[in-house]
Amino acid sequence: MWDKLKNHIGHHYVFRLDGIIMSGFFCGIGEADGDYGMIFITTKYGDDENSVSLVSCLLVHPLRIKCILYSDTLDLRRTCRKIFKKFKLKNSSEDIYHPSFEIKEITNEKRIETKG
16 A cells, blocks of 8 residues: 555645645645644646745645546545545644645655654
């Protein structure tokens, strides 16, 4: 299951989050303040003409992401949902869109250190 997830790391995805079209590069699954989520960096939202680029990253539970037709997000979302269910990972944070932490490094290890 983790090998399948590794194939998605570094790829750009477009998805819908609470009715807004967003995009970003998938970095893996991480944890911040006890909440787990899929990590996307260099996220953008809006259409091409009026898109807004965000320097911070996005930490979101896979159930919040909706797939859209012109992106290959379905396999990524399915894989992450299986991992979250198997390991009972939760995200109850209200502020899931732009958490206030910086990614210090991306590793193959289980835990990614973040600066809070």
